[in-house]
Amino acid sequence: MHVEVLAAIVVSVLGVVISAVNTFFLLKLFKLKVALTKAQTELAEQSKQNAKESRDLYNNLVHQIETRVNSYLDYFHAFGSSGDFASRQVPLSFGSASNPLLRSEPTLFEYRRTHYAGEKEVICQKFMTTLVSSLRSNGAANNQKLILLIDSGSTVFPIFELLCKHYWDQLGTTGTPKIEIITNNLPGMGALISKGRKGSDINAEMLLECNALPGTLEGKYSAALGPDSVSHLKYLLDYKRAEGNCRVVAVLSGNYISIKDGLLWRGKYHGAMKNAMALLADEVYILSPLGKIFDLGFEEINEIIKSSRNPLFNEKAYLTLTKAETIGILSHCGLESTFINKFLPDCLLKSPNGNGGVKKVSLVTTRRKASTTGSYPIELFEYFSRISALLGQMFAGDTYICDSFSPQTDSEQVIYELKKYSTSPEYAYYSYEFPHYEMRDQMKDRLRR
Numbered sequence: 001m002h003v004e005v006l007a008a009i010v011v012s013v014l015g016v017v018i019s020a021v022n023t024f025f026l027l028k029l030f031k032l033k034v035a036l037t038k039a040q041t042e043l044a045e046q047s048k049q050n051a052k053e054s055r056d057l058y059n060n061l062v063h064q065i066e067t068r069v070n071s072y073l074d075y076f077h078a079f080g081s082s083g084d085f086a087s088r089q090v091p092l093s094f095g096s097a098s099n100p101l102l103r104s105e106p107t108l109f110e111y112r113r114t115h116y117a118g119e120k121e122v123i124c125q126k127f128m129t130t131l132v133s134s135l136r137s138n139g140a141a142n143n144q145k146l147i148l149l150i151d152s153g154s155t156v157f158p159i160f161e162l163l164c165k166h167y168w169d170q171l172g173t174t175g176t177p178k179i180e181i182i183t184n185n186l187p188g189m190g191a192l193i194s195k196g197r198k199g200s201d202i203n204a205e206m207l208l209e210c211n212a213l214p215g216t217l218e219g220k221y222s223a224a225l226g227p228d229s230v231s232h233l234k235y236l237l238d239y240k241r242a243e244g245n246c247r248v249v250a251v252l253s254g255n256y257i258s259i260k261d262g263l264l265w266r267g268k269y270h271g272a273m274k275n276a277m278a279l280l281a282d283e284v285y286i287l288s289p290l291g292k293i294f295d296l297g298f299e300e301i302n303e304i305i306k307s308s309r310n311p312l313f314n315e316k317a318y319l320t321l322t323k324a325e326t327i328g329i330l331s332h333c334g335l336e337s338t339f340i341n342k343f344l345p346d347c348l349l350k351s352p353n354g355n356g357g358v359k360k361v362s363l364v365t366t367r368r369k370a371s372t373t374g375s376y377p378i379e380l381f382e383y384f385s386r387i388s389a390l391l392g393q394m395f396a397g398d399t400y401i402c403d404s405f406s407p408q409t410d411s412e413q414v415i416y417e418l419k420k421y422s423t424s425p426e427y428a429y430y431s432y433e434f435p436h437y438e439m440r441d442q443m444k445d446r447l448r449r
Contacts, residue, residue: 109187109222113154115435116289118411119366123287124158126403127251127364128166131285135177143177145246149233149277150183152223152270153253155287160188164196167207182236184213184224184273211236218267225269230276237280250281254288254363256318259390260297264318275321284361290384290405291433293365293391304442363395366405375425376408379447380433407432 113120135146148163150156163179183189189212197204215229240246252274256264263286265271278284294301302317368376368384392400407414407429417428434440 107222108220109154113157113187115413116155116291116411116432117413119289119405119407120155121158122366122403122405122410123289123364124156124162126401127285127287128159128162130362130364130401131249132166143245145178145180145240145244147180147182147237147240147246147248149248149250149281150181150185150188151250151252151274151277152183152185152218152221152225153255154187155253155255155289156251157185157188157191159251160185160191161195164192164207167196179208180240181208181210182213182233183210184215184229186217186222186224216269218269221267221270223270223273225267225273227269227272229269230272233276234280247283248281250277250284252277252284252286254286254365255292256298256301257286257288257293258298258301258318258320259293259295259387259394261320263321264298264301265321266316266318271319271321278321281359283359285364286361287364290366290368290387291435293387295387295390301439304439305436307438307442360399361395362399362401363391364401365391367402369404369406376406377426377429377447380429383443383447384433 148159150159160181163181167179181192189210192206192208192210196207196210198207213224213229214232215224215226217223218225237248241248252263254263258264263274265274296304298318298320305316305318367388368381370381388402394400405411408418409415411432414428414432417431418425421427430440430444434443
């Protein structure tokens, strides 16, 4: 009897133990199954993420290749002796293929020069017409010497050739003011050397006196920049003003311009150079294609650019003229800048001669004219009409200098692309007006809302 009871107890205990063991293993198995499911889910998500990253990497690579190819094509198409825009070509290298050290590629300046090429010519011609008219009414009367401070950048580059043409047009004319140039625009200096000499003799003298600013060479921007440029500019102008009667006019590239925050810049030293030229001049002209003038703040512009699919470096960010990067260099050279007023800090608007006057600041750009030819998007026309109206409110009639420009008829680039993309002409116009592709996509979305 006792044995049977004991056996029953043992069996019961064993049952409990076995049940506990089974429960333990079942729980363990359940946890393993949960862990396996979680791992499978994470693996699936990781696979999706890897696939997305792979697609993004592929798309990024394709875009970079397309951008580079299109840049080369633009460069090919924009220069050359042939009248056919689509067949123009320029050799991109010299030396031999066996010696890569002797190979040369177009610089960023040359790429930029091809974009807005026709519009930049119109803008610079408008500036020269305005300047010559001013010279005739003011400079010639009092034998005043004109000193032009010409900024770096492809926007103002045509001015160098136009100055040479002006010299020959005015040859022999009495009372024409003497023109001197101070610049850090390296391609501009090259244009003066190749097209600005008195005759064809290899020893011919220069047509115009040109002072080259020293500094650090910026290869991609084709400019000399830095503290040395700023301090030497101040030294030159102090010396020339001490000599006597002169008028100093600064000509600045506008890339980009924010109606809210003023003239913008990027790169290492461009802000300091623009600041110094504007500060030391008696009068300032800002030249810009209409598509580079936005009603957005500079931070909004940067956010759009930062959303780019391609990795962007810090120098891609646009800054205002009051940022510490410019102020530090200016203060080191004995110059100072303060708050934004219209397109320039208000300190830059004061007369450098200390007579209490405010210097004249003019904007030279274009306006879009309606045309029955082509298929220019109506939202673009309305947008640029609004930008032009805002600029007209900011500047007086004699400081807002415009000329009409129709990309569909006046730009060889657009004419060529309209033929190439005949089924999607809108692409040609947006590509022209907003050359940065992220800005183009964002503006297209904004204007269609």
